[in-house]
Amino acid sequence: MNKNLPQLFGNMVFNEEVMRQRLPREVSKSLMKTMEEGKEIDPSIADVVANAMKDWAIEKGATHYTHWFQPLTGATAEKHDSFISPAPGGQIVMEFSGKCLIKGEPDASSFPSGGLRATFEARGYTAWDPASYAFVKDGTLYIPTAFCSYTGEALDSKTPLLRSIDAISREGMRILRLFGDTTAKRLTTTVGAEQEYFIIDKAMFEKRRDLIYTGRTLFGAPAPKGQELEDHYFGPLKTRIAAFMAELDEELWKLGILSKTKHNEAAPAQHELAPIFTTTNMSVDQNLLIMIYMKRIAEKHGLVCLLHEKPFAGVSGSGKHNNWSVGTDTGKNLFKPGKTPAENKQFLLMLAAVIKAVDDYQDLLRISVAHAGNDHRLGAAEAPPAIVSMFIGDDLQAVVDAIVSGTDFKGSARGKMNLGIPSVPTFTKDTSDRNRTSPFAFTGNKFEFRMLGSSQNISMPNVVLNTAVAESFRQFADVLEKAADFDTALASLIKETFTKHQRILFNGNGYSEEWEREAARRGLSNLKTTPEAIKTFTAEKHVALFAAHGVMSEVEMKSREEIMYENYAKVINIEAQTMIEMAGRDIIPAVTRYAGHVAEAANAKQQFVKNVDVSCERDLVTRLSALTAKAYETLGALREADNRAKATVGVDKIAESFLENVIPLMQSLRETVDEMETLTATEYWPVPGYGELLFSV
Numbered sequence: 001m002n003k004n005l006p007q008l009f010g011n012m013v014f015n016e017e018v019m020r021q022r023l024p025r026e027v028s029k030s031l032m033k034t035m036e037e038g039k040e041i042d043p044s045i046a047d048v049v050a051n052a053m054k055d056w057a058i059e060k061g062a063t064h065y066t067h068w069f070q071p072l073t074g075a076t077a078e079k080h081d082s083f084i085s086p087a088p089g090g091q092i093v094m095e096f097s098g099k100c101l102i103k104g105e106p107d108a109s110s111f112p113s114g115g116l117r118a119t120f121e122a123r124g125y126t127a128w129d130p131a132s133y134a135f136v137k138d139g140t141l142y143i144p145t146a147f148c149s150y151t152g153e154a155l156d157s158k159t160p161l162l163r164s165i166d167a168i169s170r171e172g173m174r175i176l177r178l179f180g181d182t183t184a185k186r187l188t189t190t191v192g193a194e195q196e197y198f199i200i201d202k203a204m205f206e207k208r209r210d211l212i213y214t215g216r217t218l219f220g221a222p223a224p225k226g227q228e229l230e231d232h233y234f235g236p237l238k239t240r241i242a243a244f245m246a247e248l249d250e251e252l253w254k255l256g257i258l259s260k261t262k263h264n265e266a267a268p269a270q271h272e273l274a275p276i277f278t279t280t281n282m283s284v285d286q287n288l289l290i291m292i293y294m295k296r297i298a299e300k301h302g303l304v305c306l307l308h309e310k311p312f313a314g315v316s317g318s319g320k321h322n323n324w325s326v327g328t329d330t331g332k333n334l335f336k337p338g339k340t341p342a343e344n345k346q347f348l349l350m351l352a353a354v355i356k357a358v359d360d361y362q363d364l365l366r367i368s369v370a371h372a373g374n375d376h377r378l379g380a381a382e383a384p385p386a387i388v389s390m391f392i393g394d395d396l397q398a399v400v401d402a403i404v405s406g407t408d409f410k411g412s413a414r415g416k417m418n419l420g421i422p423s424v425p426t427f428t429k430d431t432s433d434r435n436r437t438s439p440f441a442f443t444g445n446k447f448e449f450r451m452l453g454s455s456q457n458i459s460m461p462n463v464v465l466n467t468a469v470a471e472s473f474r475q476f477a478d479v480l481e482k483a484a485d486f487d488t489a490l491a492s493l494i495k496e497t498f499t500k501h502q503r504i505l506f507n508g509n510g511y512s513e514e515w516e517r518e519a520a521r522r523g524l525s526n527l528k529t530t531p532e533a534i535k536t537f538t539a540e541k542h543v544a545l546f547a548a549h550g551v552m553s554e555v556e557m558k559s560r561e562e563i564m565y566e567n568y569a570k571v572i573n574i575e576a577q578t579m580i581e582m583a584g585r586d587i588i589p590a591v592t593r594y595a596g597h598v599a600e601a602a603n604a605k606q607q608f609v610k611n612v613d614v615s616c617e618r619d620l621v622t623r624l625s626a627l628t629a630k631a632y633e634t635l636g637a638l639r640e641a642d643n644r645a646k647a648t649v650g651v652d653k654i655a656e657s658f659l660e661n662v663i664p665l666m667q668s669l670r671e672t673v674d675e676m677e678t679l680t681a682t683e684y685w686p687v688p689g690y691g692e693l694l695f696s697v
Contacts, residue, residue, distance in 0.1 A: 046098025
């Protein structure tokens with residue numbers, strides 16, 4: 001590895017340092033203003049920026065450029081065009097205009113649109129996002145862009161995100177001005193997305209059609225060892241994993257991604273990468289790159305990266321923890337408790353805004369992480385429940401309780417941690433413990449939204465967070481701007497908000513059955529499956545929220561509702577079809593062959609030794625025959641249920657049919673097949689088992 005990390009870091013990124021070096025001073029200042037303040041870009045500088053970007057990219061080995069965008073597939077998309085243009089005498093010149101930088105036109109006909117566009121209507125546009133750095137990858141200049149239809153509706157994840165960032169800045173600045181902040185020009189949201197993932201051997205992966213088609217194992221009996229000993233968690237990195245992680249770090253650093261922490265996670269073969277915070281827009285782009293590079297670099301090492309939320313039953317699945325904060329362009333973190341009474345009043349109002357937002361829009365937060373993969377994880381022992389609640393720690397809870405009750409706050413002193421070993425220094429403890437069962441936890445100067453699935457684009461959760469908090473800010477500013485006495489109105493508003501929304505606060509065990517019952521008594525929603533969650537997406541309250549802040553129109557929301565239903569149904573259909581193929585063409589024939597082999601062995605033994613005991617063989621054949629018959633019967637029922645679900649009318653009804661009729665049969669088939677695996681000789685079983693998959697690297 002190149003050890004000169006400062007020189008390596010960001011060397012493939014057209015970042016601010018490169019802009020200052022490559023662009024005329026006034027052009028650089030104008031572009032920086034657009035990036036920092038969210039102002040409209042000056043079209044007159046586009047050609048200058050494009051030419052400098054092209055020259056820099058060519059020096060980095062680029063021959064093409066692409067507008068890199070985020071269609072509603074959950075992945076990214078790109079169309080590559082070369083820099084070459086014809087010149088006299090059969091020669092070429094390398095050109096890249098401001099027009100090419102600002103606007104692109106990919107074919108939009110085959111991307112999900114949720115009814116916004118007919119298939120024959122192909123035109124769509126990509127528009128440069130100056131607030132996210134361009135970069136060079138694989139000999140191509142990548143330009144982050146938004147993506148919209150010919151009629152102007154957002155067809156991507158980035159456009160609503162950018163709108164939500166503007167919304168929270170606009171409304172938040174009203175609050176800051178009331179507190180006398182005259183220097184800040186813009187509010188910024190920042191995100192650090194911790195990424196969990198599994199790594200398995202590529203040779204094993206290629207022998208499993210379920211992993212190839214769906215990203216998870218649809219069959220698999222537990223291995224003798226799982227994560228019971230907890231020895232993998234933060235354990236020493238294996239040689240191949242360490243080599244993979246080292247190369248991953250280096251490639252991410254080249255792209256300016258602040259990959260900071262890496263370690264083994266709880267389940268065997270599971271790991272985590274955590275970056276340092278950056279602006280929400282860039283964090284979304286960078287997390288997409290992280291997932292792309294994890295898969296690519298794993299393959300170079302003879303490995304495969306699995307990003308599915310639950311690739312293996314019986315061990316922990318993978319999530320993505322969205323660490324979210326709000327600050328100013330002057331560097332002030334608004335979620336950091338202050339040192340003066342005035343600063344603490346502002347902090348308490350910010351806390352109240354988030355508490356109100358999470359309570360008011362708990363369904364939207366749940367919807368933002370709803371997809372088929374995450375349904376396997378939420379509520380399991382490795383993830384928060386589907387009930388949205390907030391953990392704020394004992395000290396902050398005591399502050400809230402004191403304000404609600406009108407009593408004096410008596411906080412606990414931050415004690416020293418003394419381990420009783422003279423050579424080990426003492427240190428100051430945090431004011432509260434962490435709560436891993438909480439979906440939404442305050443962790444010092446930020447909030448950790450823990451419900452996200454490992455494979456998902458983090459845009460939508462942050463769109464919801466930004467917009468919901470923007471609405472709290474708007475309502476607070478409307479009250480405080482009209483107040484005759486600001487301090488009195490502020491104290492009253494904070495107390496009223498804490499009192500009204502304290503039901504969302506919960507510092508206990510989110511896994512317990514008692515909490516589920518208590519949450520129901522409090523009136524909190526519990527949307528356990530994706531179809532249940534999607535039903536509430538276009539509720540009048542949610543449509544009004546996004547419309548009020550210009551984040552999404554009702555038409556754009558309804559299109560996304562349809563896409564979410566369609567995607568859920570498509571995922572379950574692919575899984576069901578894969579199970580049908582594996583069970584019918586591989587597993588049942590293999591088990592039948594093995595049972596025949598056992599029967600032949602029993603007959604041979606009886607011919608060789610009269611009255612020999614063959615009860616073992618007879619019992620094994622009987623049990624396997626019963627299981628294969630049951631599997632075959634369930635297979636037929638699954639095929640019929642899958643066909644009926646696909647023939648159902650209405651995207652919501654299709655999704656519900658898959659949930660209610662197909663998934664139970666899939667589970668039944670899996671249970672039968674997994675039992676067959678435990679009775680079948682290894683050399684007959686057609687796919688690698690869990691032990692091979694989880695412990696072969």
